[in-house]
Amino acid sequence: MVSAVRTVLGDVHPADLGVCDAHDHLFFRSPRLPGQELQHVSATRAELAAFLAQGGGSVVQWTPYGLGRRAADLPPLSRETGVLVVAATGLHQAVHYDEEMLGRLRGRLAEVFVAELTVGIGTSGVRAGLIKVAGGFHGLDGHARWTMRAAAEAHHATGAPIAVHLELGTGSLDVLDLLCGELEVPPHRVILGHLNRSPDGVVHLQAAETGCYLAFDGPSRAHHATDWRMPGAVRALADAGHGDRLLLGGDTTTAEARSVDGGPGMPYLLRRVRPRLEAELGGETVERILVRNPSRAFAVEWR
Incomplete structure (x- = not known):
């Protein structure tokens, strides 16, 4: 069995990723961010081109189930x-969904995750390459525990890595206690x-x-100005x-944050963050973080 990264164009050798934005969003829609949807193909194309320049x-999109992934648009x-x-695949915090959608997933969440990892997302035929779930602020509520149990089940069935949104960066040890302790997911398959x-x-x-x-x-927003500490x-x-x-990742979640709309966007990771980290760590270490580490984090011997 050969280790590979599962992209929207199929499985590739891990070394093919090159410089990787390990957490970003090409498409995203949530009732928590009205009017800021990432939904226009032309803007996404321009953002990818700016990142390439x-x-x-490569880019790892963490947009999970039900939040406007537009999977069919990703391969072209x-x-x-x-x-x-x-x-x-995966599921975000409960606040991003209505009760009707969550109700449809009761009792079959792990099944949905496995299907999207092995068969495809909806009718697109695009297979997911990771499972995204989310914790709460300094803890895990019932929804988080439900989604993480399903993610662990899907991981054990497929080998897929699990990426975790930490609310304002908190709760990491609780997440690890659940996923890697109780649910026996190998730590090297978890991305915080x-x-x-x-x-x-x-x-x-x-x-x-x-x-x-x-x-x-x-990059920092007004309510968590931590760039200088990073x-x-x-x-x-x-x-x-x-x-x-x-x-390292860019995590572009709103239209106004895209570089093509005047924000930092995906290119900011390489245009500003990379040279700042090179001054702190040296070029070799930053190269490892952007190239070698993602090639291992997202590579799986698919089952």
């Missing part, structure tokens, strides 16, 4: 731009997102010591011997 090679966009795209939003170095080290991946993704947090983890478990 900065040296980007990947072909047209030359950027590899990995799609997600948004750690930059809660720059607690002690918690970061505790999480890293389990062997999971730690993603620092997205390089130091990444350096502390690298200095402690965890440089092979670090990932």
Whole structure:
């Protein structure tokens, strides 16, 4: 069995990812962000082209079930731009869905995840390459536990990695206790997102010591201005011997955040974040974080 990354164009050798934006959104729609939907194909194409122009090679889209993934549009966009795209199955926090949709998933959530990983998302034929779920603020509610149990079941059936939205960067140890402890998901199959939003170095080290991946993704917003702490947090983890478990992403979730609409967008990761981290860590370490680490984090011996 050969290890491969499952992209929207099919399985590829992990080395083919090149420079990887390990957490972003090409399409996204949520009632929590009215009027800020990422839904226009032309804007997505332009954003991918801008990312490619900065040296980007691949993007992992963390948009899960029911939030406007537009899976059928992803393969042509990947072909047209030359950027590899990995799609997600999974489920976000309950606030992003109505009760009717959640009710339809009761009792069959893991089945849905497995089908999207192995058969395809809807009628698109596009297979997901990871499972995205979400924790709560400093804890896990019933919805989070339900989705994580389904994600663990799907992981055990397929080998797919599990990516976790940490609310404002919190709750990472609770997530690991559930997924890697009780539910027996290997830590190297878990990716924790948004750690930059809660720059607690002690918690970061505790999480890293389990062997999971730690993603620092997205420039700060007004309510979590932590950009100035992020390089130091990444350096502390690298200095402690965890440089092979670090990932970087852009996490573009609104139309106004796209570079083509005047925001930082996906190119910001390579245009501004990369040189800032190179000044802190050196080029070789940053290259490892952008290229080698994603090739291992998202590679699976698919079952």
